[in-house]
Amino acid sequence: MSDELKNTKTRRIVPIGPYHPLQEEPEFFKLVVEGETVVDLEINIGYNHRGHEFISPELTYDQVPFLVERICGICSNSHPLACVQAIEDCAGIVVPPRANYLRVIVHELERIHSHLLWVGLAGHFIGYNTVWMWAWKYREAVLQVFENICGNRNHYAANKPGGVRRDITKEQMPPIFAAMDEIEKKTWMLTNAVLDDPVIRARLEGVGILTREQAFAWSVTGPTARGSGYDIDVRRDFPHCAYPEVKFDIIVCQEGDVFAKAKVRLLEIIESVKIIRQCLEKLPDGPIEARIDEVPAGEGIGHTEAPRGEVFHYIRSDGSNRPLRHKVRAPSYMNIASNVVAVRGGSIADAALTLAAVDPCYCCTERMAAFEDGRLKHTGQELLRLSWQKTETMKQRYSR
């Protein structure tokens, strides 16, 4: 790209990041622009790596779910759920029905809070701070439900290999039903207000289009795929947990623009509310965990539909109590890469929004830390210093 740049005087680079007010987390996008039009994009990641795949083989199967829960604060149920399913797949364990229902309840609660978080941020990005504050206010009800049933607003520690750690008692149910009613009502109001607003429509429609063919070629998942008419959802396509026993719709939009992705997320909140109600009503009696005697040598795949798409975990076991290899792939890993095609042809003003439309989660995408001779090579402070240094270099370069 740099050679090309030298040859064309009209092309400029607009850097976004690694630290940027529009981003919650560090990521570096180099937009190559001609006038106002984005013609290419280069993505640099690696500012947020913590080495989970490196650390995991040193931990026991009981400890690994706690480690992967820390990959991300927003999908902190998806990673452990996929991870314990990989362990169960490897060992051939059948999870008791009650545990399957409890898993789904926590998982769908997480989807509601994550989608509301995104709607709020998207509103903030386009200058609709009312949407941001409303969405986050409604999200608070979900966090309180989490605190009630898991003891924590985030990092719920709900899953363990073979089942779940905590039961939901009869006394805990009425507040959850009440919260669901409230969230459903408020989400409909928010959805109608957002989807009917002519300015929001004008701002989001036709922006950052990812076609179905591109979605398939880049193997994107979740709302990013479903907003492009690529009809995939792990909850339906790969029956697991209690999903085959509840009724819900998969929201699919054909347009592929930012508006379609927003619509998919907003309507999915309503579906999640439906799933949680059914699970609470149908919750079967019985044990909440199966006993695991050993994890035999072999391999297992576990995956689940996180708010952003499919979370994928692969575990290889050598018959000991630790994984030999543990591969983690978060949905953003596939979704962020597809930005390269989604921003091309758009304007600079739309680029930041398009980049945010996949609901990127950088914590999930990157899980590596730089170790050398047994020591952490870059501390957080040093990374910060490197970043400041880089910003300083750029400042000088652009002020010339």
Added chain:
Amino acid sequence: MREHEARFKEIFPAVDIYEHNPRRLYLRIPREQLTAAAKFLHNECGMRLAICTGIDTREGFEVLYHFADDGNGVFYTLKVLAPKDDPRIESQANWFPATGWIEREMHELIGIEFPGHPNMKPLLTSDTDWDPDKRPLRRDYERRAEEHEN
């Protein structure tokens, strides 16, 4: 449910199929056939690439291509092996953009070569002064006890 498996066997008779359970198939193929097999699963059968896993084993570097058959709910995992003295596996990135990042990551962390990749620079450490010869996910990478003291 398994028409893809039957067709795969027909086209690639050298495949060694292990069925872990009805939803998890592992297909071991010679590495020369990888591109044809991946093209068959993605283009012909409409499967999505979940991700690749690179593993350093005693026999060599093993690379797993996890393909998700969303229509039938089955995972087809292609397994190829590259010997340690010749760790090369043909890159898929020029026809299949979903493999672009993960091939860079496997090259960076394990040291597998992917000839034909259009942009083989480090994915995670391009902005640091990390020594590119150090491969943290190799078995011979030195793990010391002190690293947890930090």
